[in-house]
Amino acid sequence: MMAVPPTSEPFTAPFPIFTESTDRLMHALQGRFTMAMSPASLMLAYLDWQVHLANSPGKMGELAQNALSKALPLSRYALDSLMGRTDPDPFVPLAQDSRFASPEWQRFPYNVMSQAFLYTEQWWHYATTGVRGVGKHRQQVVSFAARQLLDMVSPSNCPWLNPDVLKVTAEQGGQNLVRGWQNFCDDMTRNLTGRDYSADDTYAVGKGVAVTPGKVVFRNRLIELIQYAPATPDVHAEPILIVPAWIMKYYILDLSPHNSMVKWLVSKGHTVFMISWKNPGPEDRDMGMADYRRQGVMAAIDAINAIVPGQKVHAAGYCLGGTLLSIAAAAMAREGDERLASVTLLAAQTDFEDAGEIMLFVDESQVTYLEDVMWDQGYLDAKQMSGAFQLLRSNDLVWSRMVRQYFLGQTDHANDLMAWNADATRMPYKMHSEYLRRLFLNNMLSKGRYTVEGRPIALTDIRAPICAVGTTKDHVAPWKSVYKIGILTDTDSTFILCNGGHNAGIVSEPGHKHRSYQIATRTDADKYVDPDTWAALTPKHEGSWWEAWQEWLVSNSTGKTQPPAMGAAERGYPAVADAPGLYVLMP
Template identity: 50%
Template sequence: MARAAGGAPLAPGHEELGFNDAAWNVWPFNAYARTYANWASWWQQALQPPAAASDPELSRLNFAGRLLLEAASPANFLQTNPELLNRTAAESGQNLIRGLKHWLEDAQRAVSGARPAGSEQFEVGKEVAVTPGKVVFRNRLIELLQYAPQTPEVYAEPVLITPAWIMKYYILDLSPRNSLVRYLVEKGHTVFMISWKNPGAADRELGMDDYLQLGFFDALAQVRRLVPQRQVHAVGYCIGGTLLAIAAAALAQAGDAPFASLTLLAAQTDFSEPGELSVFITPSQIAMLEAMMEKSGVLESERMGAAFALLRSRDLLWKPAVDQYMRGERPKLNDLMAWNADGTRMPRRMHSEYLERLYLKNELARGEFTVRGERIDLSCLRAPLFVVGTETDHVAPWRSVYKVRDLTRSADYTFLLTSGGHNAGIVSGPLHPRRRHRMLTWSNATARLSPDEWLKSAPPLEGSWWPAWQRWLMEHSTAKRQPAGALRAAAGAQQRALEDAPGSYVRG
């Protein structure tokens, strides 16, 4: 306190708490900042994992304490934030008037169900999801998109992408500079994408088996029909990657080997350590969700969005609120932020099965998960495997994603860790000045490293992970390419397109 009263500057390390402005070095605000930082440090040391990770009750206590800490930050209040006070004085309170207008506008949008301000600048099919393509198949759960080739010749093996159904597929086809789909087709790959229907009350009884059959299996059958006698590069993102692993194992157990390779992006197969998301997944929480879903038949996207926001409340709740309602500054939305506001619903049955069977009981990793009555054994996966984790992932922590190595038996296995989180880490663009990654490949099915050993063994590399993965795809594709026109003609002979991409389901 004496150092604060003397005007001593804050020690380094307080920037992430929001105290990086010089105004926080002035009494009494430096005292507020020091007191808060000491309190936060004590709490973190008292309940920091791994102790919390091994005790669910302690983990929930730690999470609740962090929420209270982040809510109580002096940076969140006008009276205790010198930056806000200085701005309010300089603008004669106009920032607060703008903030009130922003709050009223947001409240009106929330009541009417409208999307956040600024998201209208990113309309699906105009600013995002604009890579040319066709809807080549549709059933009650999915549309299958086939993208037009952008090169004279294409690789023989098509790429089939299975995104998560808790998000709209176009996170992988944002604006052209951030579109993984466009990047792949410009590199000569034939890309197919599953676009999930946004379910309603009539879809309440759709379960995991339906997402496998109507989703992945139907899509794969169409790809194999349109590009016959070729293996497929299958890619799965988030829960879409979990679904891909289940489907690939089921096919392998049946003696079918349709895959040239498998790529899992931020996808868990062992849910024994799912990170902070586990605080929301308890028997009592699931019972409460089931009671809510019983009436509507679905889990609304706002409920899932709120849970994800709580995982990073400082960045996703408090800082945006301070900026918009006290500074009076509207953030300039980018394509990823606009996509994040375009949520989807989850069918009652599927969501309950997903949480109970995968998260609570961890059936997939234990070899107890069944498809059509048959147990799924992930050790049957022998295809070349490329797995991507992200450093700051709060949804699928990279150490949890890493566990797939112990469950599978691929003799051609690569694990890549990229900077960024669950969404921004995957959507990095081919050229990103602030991205880095690490990558290590095993050429046998038995070698194992702990996550910490892997981290020490894989040197950091600058740049996006996209080029490294595309080179890997190229190495696992047939060397001889085929004319893009021949593929287009063959596909056209097989089936007429239903409509242009991005299709209808993504707009639901």
């Protein structure tokens, strides 16, 4: 009987589409219970750390020595506290950790409990870092996960171990717990229904926020373009286009009248246009970064050129909008399109190598898992996005809030920034996948490998002057990452560093107390200065960075002229609605 020779062709699964769809569906179902975070990514990081630690007898010996050396002063401190003696705390919390700051935590036995927790926290930080051979990303993931687990079991989170809660409960006869239960029920109702029944119209869009007068002068499938009404008899010739992030609604830069950047710019004689992004649904799943560039930034610039003919545009992008603007500006420069008078990047990154703690959620396993979650529903839900950001600041956004509202019975007083922060949007499947892979995971923009219309673009092609703004406490776009624009471009760049976080630092209107900034310009011929040296040598100014930026805009403008008409119906851009338009109201 003749033998059949083995085939040289590779094995092909009979139903590859069915196989992949089954895997994706399982991951999508899992994602509903894991906040869209990959269990495999966490497990791989844990195994990497565990195996290397088990194979490092020197590190384990140091851990044992560290535990003993710190246990002795803790024991002595506990004994002295029991005897009524007052000794300095052997362990000091981090500057941003205020869980044990009240005087009640200085009394026995609560002082011993807080010190024991800080001792455990410091030991685990030492145990999860500095293990030779563990990948940098996986080490950061393990350290982050250990910190999250420890935060869960902090004595401050237990009402019967928290002296502040016990004191308030005794003083109020338990009424704080009654109010806390009501707060808990309100939160559950809000989460289940998606509606905030306790909210009023104080910060409703178009009534309390986003009220600067204007007209929607262009609308397509993706954006509405708002043109704001002039407030001065003459205006600067070059209009301003603001490209906000589409992860949230646009009106972060048009909040209440007293802190609206748009209203302030208009009052200074600028013609301002703002993109309002549509909140995507399942039908928009195949909209990608190219659509956001073409139908977003480029469509807005075309409209502005029709309404304000013959003038270049000052373009400013916030967060993701700034990254998209930098892509559009590089593509325009490659094609010889010189319609930009300047480019401003507000807390926006162009190099994602040091993109901050958000990179804890970006690796191949996590991105693939997230793609499967989005594949099922066609978009990334706002709640799934917010979960990751809450974990990055779990002490402030999760546990401290739980203690304050549920145990102490306090209610946070709403403000415009909180109302905006609760008004989250979705992210289309294709766009978010491209954004994560091409920028966060592979950092293609800074390396000259990001393609537009099939050809790579380079930030070095941009010749318009650039102003980049970073904030000192930004956990989304760390200021040192934003600062890199100076070495990624070959044009004059101005960098502004202001105090505050990713949102509150940008919304820093003149007159806001305790605001300061640093500003310096680097020409193309100047030597490079590293960010730490820059921060140490650049003078600090008290007040709002808005004023310095507005002066920079004026210095790159050509003078004053008559205000343009609202829209240009004869050129195909009629005013179709009053600001804030329809898209911002979409749930």
